[in-house]
Amino acid sequence: MSHPNIVSTSTKDRVFDAVKLTGYRINRAARNLRTQRAHSILVLLPDLANPFFSNILEGISRYLSSKGYSMLIASTNQVHTSGELLVDYLDDARADGMIILDGGLDAEVVKSLEKASKAKFILFACEWIEGANFPSVRSENEEGTRKAVKHLHSLGHRKVGHVTGPKNNVLAQARKDAFICELKTLKLELKSQWIISGDFSLAAGCIAAQAWIALDDRPTAVFCASDQLALGFIAELSRHDYNVPYHVSVMGFDDIDFSEQYIPSLTSIRQDRLFLGETAASMLMQRIESPDKDIHDHTAILPVSLVIRESTAPPNLEKC
Amino acid sequence: MSHPNIVSTSTKDRVFDAVKLTGYRINRAARNLRTQRAHSILVLLPDLANPFFSNILEGISRYLSSKGYSMLIASTNQVHTSGELLVDYLDDARADGMIILDGGLDAEVVKSLEKASKAKFILFACEWIEGANFPSVRSENEEGTRKAVKHLHSLGHRKVGHVTGPKNNVLAQARKDAFICELKTLKLELKSQWIISGDFSLAAGCIAAQAWIALDDRPTAVFCASDQLALGFIAELSRHDYNVPYHVSVMGFDDIDFSEQYIPSLTSIRQDRLFLGETAASMLMQRIESPDKDIHDHTAILPVSLVIRESTAPPNLEKC
DNA sequence: CTGAAAGCGCTTACAG
DNA sequence: CTGAAAGCGCTTACAG
Numbered sequence: 001m002s003h004p005n006i007v008s009t010s011t012k013d014r015v016f017d018a019v020k021l022t023g024y025r026i027n028r029a030a031r032n033l034r035t036q037r038a039h040s041i042l043v044l045l046p047d048l049a050n051p052f053f054s055n056i057l058e059g060i061s062r063y064l065s066s067k068g069y070s071m072l073i074a075s076t077n078q079v080h081t082s083g084e085l086l087v088d089y090l091d092d093a094r095a096d097g098m099i100i101l102d103g104g105l106d107a108e109v110v111k112s113l114e115k116a117s118k119a120k121f122i123l124f125a126c127e128w129i130e131g132a133n134f135p136s137v138r139s140e141n142e143e144g145t146r147k148a149v150k151h152l153h154s155l156g157h158r159k160v161g162h163v164t165g166p167k168n169n170v171l172a173q174a175r176k177d178a179f180i181c182e183l184k185t186l187k188l189e190l191k192s193q194w195i196i197s198g199d200f201s202l203a204a205g206c207i208a209a210q211a212w213i214a215l216d217d218r219p220t221a222v223f224c225a226s227d228q229l230a231l232g233f234i235a236e237l238s239r240h241d242y243n244v245p246y247h248v249s250v251m252g253f254d255d256i257d258f259s260e261q262y263i264p265s266l267t268s269i270r271q272d273r274l275f276l277g278e279t280a281a282s283m284l285m286q287r288i289e290s291p292d293k294d295i296h297d298h299t300a301i302l303p304v305s306l307v308i309r310e311s312t313a314p315p316n317l318e319k320c
Numbered sequence: 321m322s323h324p325n326i327v328s329t330s331t332k333d334r335v336f337d338a339v340k341l342t343g344y345r346i347n348r349a350a351r352n353l354r355t356q357r358a359h360s361i362l363v364l365l366p367d368l369a370n371p372f373f374s375n376i377l378e379g380i381s382r383y384l385s386s387k388g389y390s391m392l393i394a395s396t397n398q399v400h401t402s403g404e405l406l407v408d409y410l411d412d413a414r415a416d417g418m419i420i421l422d423g424g425l426d427a428e429v430v431k432s433l434e435k436a437s438k439a440k441f442i443l444f445a446c447e448w449i450e451g452a453n454f455p456s457v458r459s460e461n462e463e464g465t466r467k468a469v470k471h472l473h474s475l476g477h478r479k480v481g482h483v484t485g486p487k488n489n490v491l492a493q494a495r496k497d498a499f500i501c502e503l504k505t506l507k508l509e510l511k512s513q514w515i516i517s518g519d520f521s522l523a524a525g526c527i528a529a530q531a532w533i534a535l536d537d538r539p540t541a542v543f544c545a546s547d548q549l550a551l552g553f554i555a556e557l558s559r560h561d562y563n564v565p566y567h568v569s570v571m572g573f574d575d576i577d578f579s580e581q582y583i584p585s586l587t588s589i590r591q592d593r594l595f596l597g598e599t600a601a602s603m604l605m606q607r608i609e610s611p612d613k614d615i616h617d618h619t620a621i622l623p624v625s626l627v628i629r630e631s632t633a634p635p636n637l638e639k640c
Numbered sequence: 641c642t643g644a645a646a647g648c649g650c651t652t653a654c655a656g
Numbered sequence: 657c658t659g660a661a662a663g664c665g666c667t668t669a670c671a672g
Contacts, residue, residue, distance in 0.1 A: 027412060029356075029665080033664090034666045040392070051374045054368060054371050055368075065402045070392050072391065073393050075381065261551060263558045327657065328657065331657080348650095354651045642672085647666100652664105
């Protein structure tokens with residue numbers, strides 16, 4: 001049955017008839033043991049409860065199931081708290097490879113992954129580890145940030161602020177650096193208090209809004225490092241009777257589903273998370289299925305696009 | 321190593337020393353083959369991209385990893401489109417059991433699951449199949465609906481509408497039936513056009529809002545079968561310059577993260593999805609680990625609670 | 641092209 | 657309490 005084309009037609013028919021008759025189902029545990037393949041890969045999320053990852057999972061799962069592979073899921077917290085080692089998934093033959101969506105792994109864990117016997121089959125998606133040499137798939141964070149700042153600039157904003165993601169997060173860092181860089185390119189002023197620290201969450205967006213309200217000299221537009229930040233920011237402003245985009249324009253990054261339905265709907269930078277998942281899965285599968293081939297596509301950077309909605313508008317100079 | 325307590329201490333030490341020295345890792349494929357257990361369970365979602373399920377997954381995953389089990393994920397669409405059979409996961413020894421979060425499976429698929437050799441290890445969570453005999457875990461849909469209607473009634477609303485979930489969905493049906501029933505109990509009027517068909521999505525909420533706007537005699541409060549519906553409903557009303565709760569009170573069901581941050585924040589019926597996931601996993605594991613024991617807890621119904629926020633208020637009679 | 645044998649790495653029962 | 661043997665159900669190489 002593994003190689004149906006090398007036997008005669010009559011034998012093939014007899015075999016397939018017998019399969020139907022007896023209801024034979026292959027036993028994957030036996031096959032996995034014999035082939036030394038788990039025929040499954042592990043996807044590691046920072047936090048299973050975060051809906052941001054749903055679409056990426058969908059993309060990964062689609063690709064894997066088309067190749068007959070299963071998708072195992074774990075979250076960083078759990079692996080740590082349960083005392084399991086991440087590298088065990090590879091070493092104990094539970095998974096043939098790993099897609100890691102968490103760039104915030106402990107240095108110690110990263111080290112153990114780097115020297116794992118199956119280190120070649122570890123790939124980062126969305127986030128990545130600065131300094132480590134794992135292949136990765138990510139969005140155009142810099143270009144997306146430039147698009148955001150340019151959009152606000154083209155609306156007439158000259159005082160633009162930024163709410164960052166969590167300190168030490170690679171995405172947050174990349175977006176913040178690109179933000180500062182683009183402001184310089186456009187020769188826009190940047191006061192240090194216009195950069196407000198956050199952490200990608202709704203709650204952090206609320207706190208950032210309070211910081212914005214407390215400023216003497218407020219930016220007329222704010223680029224948030226995630227949509228959730230932006231949504232929380234807008235919500236808190238609204239509670240203090242500030243209107244978006246009338247008093248301040250607000251942008252996010254990600255374009256999650258809710259952004260379109262929020263009031264006001266949110267201008268954002270769209271990442272195609274489904275495609276990101278599919279790309280990650282296909283890159284990893286390529287390595288697993290042809291382990292000897294030298295593969296050159298080490299980092300895939302996927303395009304993002306500006307989605308203009310109601311939360312950004314020309315600055316309302318009289319009010320600011 | 322499977323039974324460390326039946327050997328002498330000295331032997332035990334020698335074994336564990338050797339394990340450390342050689343870096344021995346158990347091969348799970350071999351263990352799975354020998355024990356005839358996959359040590360993993362499959363979670364089937366209707367749609368991986370739907371963030372509603374994230375917290376349930378987190379709950380399931382926590383419980384499973386505490387028992388040394390892995391979590392496999394698939395979505396109904398994919399299983400169908402890839403031509404795989406759902407029942408194969410059980411039959412080919414990939415999974416020891418299944419938690420199904422989709423009550424909308426084809427009758428044919430349900431039938432194949434019912435006569436599966438491992439049918440005892442299939443459990444429904446959140447949704448369920450009317451007429452089938454699988455164990456299930458669900459929230460108090462009826463009681464939650466009663467709490468919602470009572471809340472609106474106690475605010476003074478006498479004309480209460482409902483936006484339903486998808487036709488044929490068990491949750492939608494349960495909530496709609498309970499809604500009609502509670503209105504009768506409270507002796508409230510119910511016009512047939514006050515029940516608006518939806519499908520749990522943001523987009524359906526928008527369409528339902530248009531239907532509400534088009535009514536001659538509008539309900540002063542609307543109970544939506546999901547938070548996403550309610551959020552879409554509010555968004556669309558806002559685009560037509562209707563204010564919630566001033567022109568109409570709106571409630572949801574689920575209490576998803578965004579509901580707290582929406583403008584206005586959403587009054588809802590809270591389901592503890594994390595706990596639901598943990599309960600489902602624990603019920604299933606009990607069956608898997610003691611297959612001979614007769615287990616009586618066939619259906620677990622978990623409590624829900626009313627969360628009052630800004631989207632509901634006393635009716636504004638002059639405006640309606 | 642076909643059939644029988646070996647072996648993947650465990651666990652379990654059994655003999656000593 | 658300890659050690660050696662059998663076997664889970666496949667796949668792969670090998671002999672016919």
